[in-house]
Amino acid sequence: MLLAFQGAVAQGVLWGIMVLGVYITFRLLDIADLTVDGSFALGGCTCAVLIVEHGVNPWLGLLAGLCVGVLAGGVTGLLHTVFDIPAILAGILTQIGLWSINLRIMGKANIPLLKNPNIFSDLGKASGLTQNIATIVIGSLVAAALVALLYWFFGTEIGSALRATGNNEDMVRALGVDIRMTKLLALMVSNGLVGLSGALVCQSQKYADVGMGTGAIIVGLAAIVIGEVLGRTLPGKLRSFSSRLIAAVVGSIVYFLIRAIVLQLGLDPNDMKLLSAIIVALALSVPVVWSRYQLKRAYSKGGVA
Amino acid sequence: MLTLTGVRKTFNPGTVNEKVALAGIDLHLERGDFVTVIGGNGAGKSTMLNSIAGVFPIDSGTILLGGNDISRLPEHARARYLGRVFQDPMRGTAADMQIDENLAFAARRGKSRTLRWGISKAEREEYTEELAKLGLGLETRLSDKVGLLSGGQRQALTLLMATLQRPDLLLLDEHTAALDPKTAAKVLELTEQIVGEENLTTLMVTHNMHDAIRLGNRLIMMSDGKIIYDVRGEEKSRLHRADLMAKFEEAAGEELANDRMLLG
Ligand SMILES: Nc1ncnc2c1ncn2[C@@H]1O[C@H](COP(=O)(O)OP(=O)(O)OP(=O)(O)O)[C@@H](O)[C@H]1O
Ligand SMILES: [Mg+2]
Numbered sequence: 001m002l003l004a005f006q007g008a009v010a011q012g013v014l015w016g017i018m019v020l021g022v023y024i025t026f027r028l029l030d031i032a033d034l035t036v037d038g039s040f041a042l043g044g045c046t047c048a049v050l051i052v053e054h055g056v057n058p059w060l061g062l063l064a065g066l067c068v069g070v071l072a073g074g075v076t077g078l079l080h081t082v083f084d085i086p087a088i089l090a091g092i093l094t095q096i097g098l099w100s101i102n103l104r105i106m107g108k109a110n111i112p113l114l115k116n117p118n119i120f121s122d123l124g125k126a127s128g129l130t131q132n133i134a135t136i137v138i139g140s141l142v143a144a145a146l147v148a149l150l151y152w153f154f155g156t157e158i159g160s161a162l163r164a165t166g167n168n169e170d171m172v173r174a175l176g177v178d179i180r181m182t183k184l185l186a187l188m189v190s191n192g193l194v195g196l197s198g199a200l201v202c203q204s205q206k207y208a209d210v211g212m213g214t215g216a217i218i219v220g221l222a223a224i225v226i227g228e229v230l231g232r233t234l235p236g237k238l239r240s241f242s243s244r245l246i247a248a249v250v251g252s253i254v255y256f257l258i259r260a261i262v263l264q265l266g267l268d269p270n271d272m273k274l275l276s277a278i279i280v281a282l283a284l285s286v287p288v289v290w291s292r293y294q295l296k297r298a299y300s301k302g303g304v305a
Numbered sequence: 306m307l308t309l310t311g312v313r314k315t316f317n318p319g320t321v322n323e324k325v326a327l328a329g330i331d332l333h334l335e336r337g338d339f340v341t342v343i344g345g346n347g348a349g350k351s352t353m354l355n356s357i358a359g360v361f362p363i364d365s366g367t368i369l370l371g372g373n374d375i376s377r378l379p380e381h382a383r384a385r386y387l388g389r390v391f392q393d394p395m396r397g398t399a400a401d402m403q404i405d406e407n408l409a410f411a412a413r414r415g416k417s418r419t420l421r422w423g424i425s426k427a428e429r430e431e432y433t434e435e436l437a438k439l440g441l442g443l444e445t446r447l448s449d450k451v452g453l454l455s456g457g458q459r460q461a462l463t464l465l466m467a468t469l470q471r472p473d474l475l476l477l478d479e480h481t482a483a484l485d486p487k488t489a490a491k492v493l494e495l496t497e498q499i500v501g502e503e504n505l506t507t508l509m510v511t512h513n514m515h516d517a518i519r520l521g522n523r524l525i526m527m528s529d530g531k532i533i534y535d536v537r538g539e540e541k542s543r544l545h546r547a548d549l550m551a552k553f554e555e556a557a558g559e560e561l562a563n564d565r566m567l568l569g
Contacts, residue, residue, distance in 0.1 A: 153420075155422055155423055156419070156420045156421060156422060156423055157413060157418035157419050157420070157421055157422075157423050158418050158419065158420060159423065160402070160406060160409070160410050160418075160423040161410070161418055163399070163401070163402060164399045164402060164410055166401075167399035167400060167401050167402060168395075168396065168398065168399045168400070170391070170396045171396060171397055171398060171399055172381075172399075173380045173381050173384070174358070174380070174384055174387075174389045174397075175384055175410060175411050175413075175414045175466075176381050176382075176384030176385055176413075176414045176415040176416075177381055177384075177418065178379070178381045179381075
């Protein structure tokens, strides 16, 4: 039981890095980027192949996951910005294309990493920590470093331009920034994180699978929403940017905890996707319905008066 | 400073919705000219300003600004020369960013953006000073999100953002039209103050004839994609509303006459 929850926290932290990536596109750029499903698997598959077939150092495997994620984001970005393909469709195109590419990279549908060392087992061996704890330790350190890095990046001149692009494209153009560049960059950074997360997950679960990213975008959106709901109960209400990034990672951990509980209750793991979809749909529709209700009430009140 | 030669723009050419928005505009502005632009709905005022800003490519003609041909530059590349305030207060600012972040973002207009921190302490002090000059109490709210501000406050902020780094040309497209009369008067007063202090070359579209006469040193009237009236200096200050109304009607009458000719 406890082990299952430890495992869930470990998973949640590693997937939380993907959630950070999704946060960039979904919340900062206002794009639902479906590349994610493909770039997550791409990061995992690339990392697995490098470690198993080329004996590459697992840390370099992570770096490779990050780089291929950046490339995948770049493809979506170019489709969207240069060829004006709507962002959703551009993401789907890359995602579909990546399915075949991932199969090509691995040469088969999955690769086990059972006998190969990975960053988590290395730390476990060196310190005597269990695999789960080692994963939580490394995952938290990496996530913390990335939150700090993103906080810095989005505070720079270029980072501000990315944030402004999600806010008001007219203004950004009028102030001299090419929004094609900012969107491209945001998609690359975002998918870089997603690819890195895929590589981390592949090492922790000790296999890579062509389908490992399926539904990742929904996990990401659900985690963001959960993090925001939880964050609203805090005194600061997530006003600062760093708190929102942290909330995204925490949301991911909570998501995997919920998942673990649901599985303990005997639900089919395959139903988790449905549950996630419902969470996201609710989170997106509740504010809309609420404001419509308020509007209606305002009208009917006005009518009576 | 600014020279438009034979600028033409037709929207949806070759379709039933074809609309000649600019039918050959020739206009020359001297450095420091403050020109008010009037004309009926659909006269092409916004299209002229948007052509200068590069929102869309023009069909023919050239646009020179400070000796540079900017006719073919994309919108973001022209931004280094231009300060712009839109009619819609929402369009000029980023709602989810702080007041100081918006200003810092605008201060870097046309400069290359790097991985330096987006705002410095010295800048924040400068912005506090500049905001105080607006007299809207914004100087104590530097880290408030712009989304919390009223339309008038946002418009005043946009004006400051547009002029923080001196633009070669300031484009104001009915920038007070969405505000209540009192706020509009305040923003207009700020406009006068900033344009006067910096001696900015300015094109200001307005539907308020009184303002059009009172402000600036030159007035142009547009109709049907053409400039039909152009007065400056002494002559302009002696204008009356009635004169402009008469001009409007004259132009409208010509249109009617043209229509009749077409029908006849
Ligand atoms: N993007 C566009 N696509 C198609 N037609 C357009 C577009 N922009 C403007 N037009 C048309 O061009 C003509 C001139 O429009 P413009 O916006 O320049 O008028 P205006 O003088 O600014 O009027 P107003 O006082 O109403 O703002 C109008 O007939 C308008 O319908
Ligand atoms: Mg207009």
